[in-house]
């Protein structure tokens with residue numbers, strides 16, 4: 325009897341894949357990030373050495389190169405950091421040689437999912453009460469809008485599912501920045517639709533994004549959106565508009581609001597752009613003034629921030645901070661607000677969601693909206 329030739333040539337090494345590259349970065353406890361911007365290839369970058377660069381106010385972001393991550397509020401366990409690109413892989417078929425190089429890279433036992441201790445998870449009834457106390461404060465004239473957030477804890481060890489979830493999210497959310505990063509004791513992944521600031525091809529761009537509906541053909545028409553929803557987004561538009569004027573940017577162009585897709589949802593969006601030369605190569609002062617916008621904090625900013633600080637019992641950490649690639653492609657910066665995201669820890673994971681509250685908010689509807697937002701991550705986690 326003659327044996328048939330095997331279809332696999334035993335002498336030819338089997339090509340390794342992007343999921344294997346990402347798993348190697350996780351297992352070696354490297355500082356790394358992988359991301360996919362709308363319409364672009366997946367980019368993976370890894371750093372040789374276990375600690376990311378800590379960013380401070382002295383670092384002008386446009387002079388850096390790497391994947392930048394900034395928290396909502398800086399703390400000892402959550403700092404603004406930059407992962408350096410000692411190795412870059414573009415696309416989903418990484419070159420074989422990258423695996424050998426990665427094997428030589430040094431990681432850090434502190435990287436990867438730490439056990440930071442579960443964050444406070446407020447339940448349905450408590451969330452409704454928090455919305456009501458915000459509405460009361462708004463009616464008393466303390467501020468006009470505040471963005472309340474909460475955490476949903478998954479009591480399961482999902483570390484083995486992280487890479488597959490990220491790959492699924494890349495396929496499912498073509499309109500979002502999809503990312504995974506591991507650094508400084510943190511492991512996060514997310515799919516965010518909100519550009520905070522992007523610079524490239526001579527343009528600076530940002531958007532005012534707020535108000536949420538399910539993605540249906542009817543909701544894709546601006547006319548379907550209520551006065552409450554339009555007002556909720558208008559606060560963000562006015563804030564960004566005034567801020568760009570205060571920076572004396574003369575070439576600012578502003579579009580009309582339209583419903584913009586974000587996974588299974590739509591948000592109202594107004595696009596802003598101006599000539600990037602007007603900021604004279606200095607993006608950091610603008611970022612510091614811009615962030616957090618009323619899409620994640622409130623209006624006026626300080627009054628809302630102070631009230632939220634007293635109300636929310638969890639630490640937002642990197643949720644509603646911002647992150648993205650800085651000069652990975654030359655002179656191209658894309659920073660997104662960190663929404664629709666999950667922090668992976670040893671034995672559990674935490675999904676962060678929030679929503680804008682105004683005087684017309686109905687507490688139960690606000691809860692339902694946050695449940696919808698958790699689905700961005702949870703549906704990709706399951707299958």
Ligand SMILES: C=C(O[C@H]1C=CC=C(C(=O)O)[C@@H]1O)C(=O)O
Pocket residue numbers: 471518533534535536591618619620663664676677678679680681697
């Ligand atoms: C704060 C979040 O979303 C913001 C962005 C778009 C729509 C929002 C809203 O409808 O409230 C939020 O302002 C979040 O997803 O956690």
